[in-house]
Amino acid sequence: MKLKTVTVEGKTYAEVNDQGQPIYVHEDGKEVGHDAPQTVATIARLNGEAKTNRERYEKAESSLKAFExxxxxxxxxxxxxxxxxxxxxxxxxxxxxxxxxxxxxxxxxxxxxxxxxxxxxxxxxxxxxxxxxxxxxSKFIQENVSVPADMIQAQFGKNFKIEDGKVVAVGADGQKIFSRARPGEVADFDEALETLIGGYQYKDSILKGSQAGGGGFQGGGQGGGAKKSLAECKTEEEKIAYLKQAGTQ
Known part of the structure; x- marks a missing residue:
């Protein structure tokens, strides 16, 4: 990511948001304010966790020597x-x-x-x-998605789990999705969902204002008529067609 700058009278300055935070532009064009104090605090916390994990590892390694x-x-x-x-x-x-x-x-x-x-x-x-x-x-679903929330849950619900009483999202690689607005912290529900949908192959078919055709997504290999439930859909194309159809009913 790059620092967003502005030139005034021949001098270059970092552009800041309403909170006075310098703005960084990610590779996908999304602009996020950098909260330096929060980042420093997060780094300190992670360093403490790393020390604790190292001490736990050394203790476990010492205990295992008895079983050599x-x-x-x-x-x-x-x-x-x-x-x-x-x-x-x-x-x-x-x-x-x-x-x-x-x-x-x-x-x-x-x-x-x-x-x-x-x-x-x-x-x-x-x-x-x-x-x-x-x-x-989800405010993100209400404002940006053209199909019902339960349809989105059917597609992306498997990417969310509960850890210590809190919702945590994981990507296709099984790794936790971290916040880009709060470096070092796990993304909240809407930010994680936005990331998941952003990486979805058929996102244009479920986001509002897309140009995926007014009559619903017509993926190759669908055939055999419209499906009556999401469970009957075997391919991603069939799932998208079903979601689009359900969203217009």
């Missing part, structure tokens, strides 16, 4: 379990020990199964509210 020479952890674990069974054989044979263990595990699983199910239900509700609600309330 063990090339097959699974076999070593099995051998330990076998020895434990031999010790228990003073009371019952090894087969009975395994039976008792299995029954104990089953009892615990049955006891906590309802709790696990309830937890999973809450996690699903949280996911639906944070991610589904993000699409439903």
């Amino acid at each position: 020479g063990i090339e097959d952890p699974a076999a070593a674990k099995k051998a330990i379990e076998t020895l434990k069974n031999f010790d228990d054989k003073k009371l019952v044979d090894a087969g009975e020990v395994e039976k008792v263990k299995a029954e104990a595990i089953k009892a615990v699983e049955e006891k906590y199964a309802p709790i696990v199910q309830e937890r999973d239900a809450y996690q699903t509700q949280l996911h639906n509210e944070l991610i589904g609600g993000g699409f439903a309330r």
Whole structure:
């Protein structure tokens, strides 16, 4: 990215936005103000995290030295379990020990199964509210997208996940999408969605004001008539055609 400048009386100055931040122009032409204090704070935080991670790694590496020479952890674990069974054989044979263990595990699983199910239900509700609600309330979708929010969620919902109770977006490479306006910070919902749609092959077919044809996208290989649901669409062209059709109904 390049610093946006302005020349006054033969001298070149950095152009600033309303917040007094110097403006930088990204490769795609998007202009973003650079918040220097925030960037410095982010770098300091990341340096602290890097130090913590290094110390954690060194501690783990030191602990693993106790297991040097063990090339097959699974076999070593099995051998330990076998020895434990031999010790228990003073009371019952090894087969009975395994039976008792299995029954104990089953009892615990049955006891906590309802709790696990309830937890999973809450996690699903949280996911639906944070991610589904993000699409439903998205200002970017309302102002820039020509198809319904649920259609956009069907296409890009897989790129959003929950981490520590917050929505995080990942790109096609599986890496987190970071903010260009707030360097070092994860992009918020709308900024991440804008980035995802910006890199979408058929973005002109779902953005308002596009020139993709008034009658809906007619991709090659669609054939066979209009699809009744997004699940029936097998190709990107069919998905776009369905989204365009649904958006005009």
